[in-house]
Amino acid sequence: MSPVRTRFAPSPTGFLHVGGVRTALFAWLVAKHFNGQFILRFEDTDQKREVEGAKDHLIKSLKILGINYDEGPDIGGPYAPYIQSLRLDSYKTWANKLVESGRAYADPYTAEEVQFFRKEAAEQKKPFLYRNHRPSKTEQWDGSKPLRFRSEPKDYAWHDEVMGDLSTTADVIDDFVLIKSDGFPTYNFAHIIDDHEMNITHVLRGQEFISSVPNYLNLHEALGIQPPIFATMPHILGPDGQKKLSKRDGARDVLEYIDIGYLPEALVSFIATLGWNDGTEQEIYSTSELINKFSLDKVQRSGARFDEKRLNWMNGSLIRQMDIKSLFSSVRNYWPPEAADFDDAYKEKVLALFQERLKYFSELTELSKFFFKDLPVDPILISENKQLNKLSGGELKELLNKTLTKLQDSSFNNEELIEKLNQLLDETNQKPAVLFSLIRIAISQAPSSPPLSETLAVLGKERALQRITDQISALSS
RNA sequence: GGCCUCAUCGUCUAGCGGCUAGGACACUGGGUUCUCAUCCCAGCAACCGGAGUUCGAUUCUCCGUGAGGUCACCA
Numbered sequence: 001m002s003p004v005r006t007r008f009a010p011s012p013t014g015f016l017h018v019g020g021v022r023t024a025l026f027a028w029l030v031a032k033h034f035n036g037q038f039i040l041r042f043e044d045t046d047q048k049r050e051v052e053g054a055k056d057h058l059i060k061s062l063k064i065l066g067i068n069y070d071e072g073p074d075i076g077g078p079y080a081p082y083i084q085s086l087r088l089d090s091y092k093t094w095a096n097k098l099v100e101s102g103r104a105y106a107d108p109y110t111a112e113e114v115q116f117f118r119k120e121a122a123e124q125k126k127p128f129l130y131r132n133h134r135p136s137k138t139e140q141w142d143g144s145k146p147l148r149f150r151s152e153p154k155d156y157a158w159h160d161e162v163m164g165d166l167s168t169t170a171d172v173i174d175d176f177v178l179i180k181s182d183g184f185p186t187y188n189f190a191h192i193i194d195d196h197e198m199n200i201t202h203v204l205r206g207q208e209f210i211s212s213v214p215n216y217l218n219l220h221e222a223l224g225i226q227p228p229i230f231a232t233m234p235h236i237l238g239p240d241g242q243k244k245l246s247k248r249d250g251a252r253d254v255l256e257y258i259d260i261g262y263l264p265e266a267l268v269s270f271i272a273t274l275g276w277n278d279g280t281e282q283e284i285y286s287t288s289e290l291i292n293k294f295s296l297d298k299v300q301r302s303g304a305r306f307d308e309k310r311l312n313w314m315n316g317s318l319i320r321q322m323d324i325k326s327l328f329s330s331v332r333n334y335w336p337p338e339a340a341d342f343d344d345a346y347k348e349k350v351l352a353l354f355q356e357r358l359k360y361f362s363e364l365t366e367l368s369k370f371f372f373k374d375l376p377v378d379p380i381l382i383s384e385n386k387q388l389n390k391l392s393g394g395e396l397k398e399l400l401n402k403t404l405t406k407l408q409d410s411s412f413n414n415e416e417l418i419e420k421l422n423q424l425l426d427e428t429n430q431k432p433a434v435l436f437s438l439i440r441i442a443i444s445q446a447p448s449s450p451p452l453s454e455t456l457a458v459l460g461k462e463r464a465l466q467r468i469t470d471q472i473s474a475l476s477s
Numbered sequence: 478g479g480c481c482u483c484a485u486c487g488u489c490u491a492g493c494g495g496c497u498a499g500g501a502c503a504c505u506g507g508g509u510u511c512u513c514a515u516c517c518c519a520g521c522a523a524c525c526g527g528a529g530u531u532c533g534a535u536u537c538u539c540c541g542u543g544a545g546g547u548c549a550c551c552a
Binding site for chain 1: 478479480481482483484488489490491492495499500501502503510511512513514515516544546547548549550551552
């Protein structure tokens with residue numbers, strides 16, 4: 001049996017969003033599951049729509065997610081080139097075969113005339129079929145007119161690895177354009193030639209292509225080639241609507257998620273389980289597990305909504321599983337600017353306190369700020385605290401003064417701090433909700449922080465005591 | 478409008494004729510000597526509707542309904 005070969009064939013017209021990632025990911029998983037090859041191919045036959053930088057962006061996105069292709073535009077391969085605009089000769093050769101066999105002809109109409117036919121059909125509330133206007137006589141195709149496929153309409157039934165058995169009547173078969181008047185092939189033609197020449201075995205793509213499949217099957221017959229195995233991916237929908245996910249729904253492209261501090265593994269696992277699972281109750285999968293367990297027949301047939309909360313949970317969960325060293329190198333770019341003055345050992349201790357609190361890396365910047373910078377005393381923190389706003393400034397000062405005295409001779413290791421703080425509770429006859437909250441506010445000037453003793457221990461004696469002193473002077477008596 | 482596809486908690490899903498319809502996210506309540514988070518426990522919550530097949534339908538069939546796709550010299 002020939003090896004399984006799949007491809008991801010985006011047009012470089014934009015950035016890679018989650019829907020595209022999923023198609024790429026699933027195609028890659030199919031290939032790797034069967035020890036086959038995964039190919040990247042750029043479909044840049046519409047020059048007008050091409051976006052500067054999109055190719056690099058696509059490549060970068062796939063690489064960062066670990067979706068590595070075996071053949072592609074930048075690395076070459078046995079079927080190079082992997083860019084359609086560089087394969088025009090090939091399309092022309094196949095097109096000429098169709099012309100010779102009478103299965104393709106020059107479109108005699110102007111764009112306006114075709115547009116009129118289309119409008120006419122719409123007014124009669126009928127689907128537009130070009131072949132209803134197929135000319136009886138055609139001129140020689142000289143490249144200045146579009147080249148159209150001479151279809152042979154018939155019923156089709158075929159199998160889709162995801163959707164199951166599909167079928168349509170002959171009514172959907174039409175004479176679509178193979179080569180545009182600018183000399184470039186359409187997607188409909190080019191991808192079939194490429195997939196055939198590159199020995200692609202499985203074609204995965206979005207459900208918007210289902211209704212084109214019969215036309216593709218008809219073309220395969222005219223070309224005398226075997227169609228691949230089809231697999232249709234359902235759409236990923238926006239968070240609130242039923243519409244296909246788009247930029248407007250807040251759908252960010254993959255690199256943005258990486259920038260915010262999502263782990264590639266989290267993104268991969270999340271996207272894989274959006275519309276797929278292996279029938280067990282496992283929620284998070286490593287890449288090798290995915291390769292192992294993936295199968296197309298377990299892919300959901302209906303669209304799935306993009307739920308960022310679930311992604312956050314997955315990412316946080318994976319962050320918590322990381323060892324501190326690799327987490328430390330992952331968050332290198334997310335420290336507040338003031339952290340530049342501190343050494344790695346200190347930052348690593350701070351990081352340990354926040355590991356279980358992060359949903360994504362960029363949260364670290366704000367959360368850890370008070371470990372690197374003395375923040376001004378914020379009176380709101382006390383006035384809005386239900387326990388503390390009952391006490392007078394004098395009472396608060398007294399508590400802080402006692403704290404100061406108590407901690408003066410502490411070595412500031414965590415165990416000792418716990419002991420001292422407990423003694424302080426006894427001596428002041430206060431509840432933790434009062435005393436600990438007060439101290440926490442004094443040293444962090446933040447609405448929340450890691451546990452008090454650990455925060456004190458990492459912050460260190462000198463700065464902790466200074467901040468308590470500052471808080472005292474800011475309180476009115 | 479024609480054609481095609483889809484339909485289980487708010488969300489992602491398990492289920493493939495017989496289950497108290499399971500899990501996870503989210504949410505709510507409780508516990509872990511302050512807060513935030515983690516962790517643990519508990520709770521809330523679903524088979525789109527109607528016929529049929531069957532001893533029995535979430536599961537099979539049909540008809541509705543709803544949603545999506547498609548009908549380009551875009552992919």
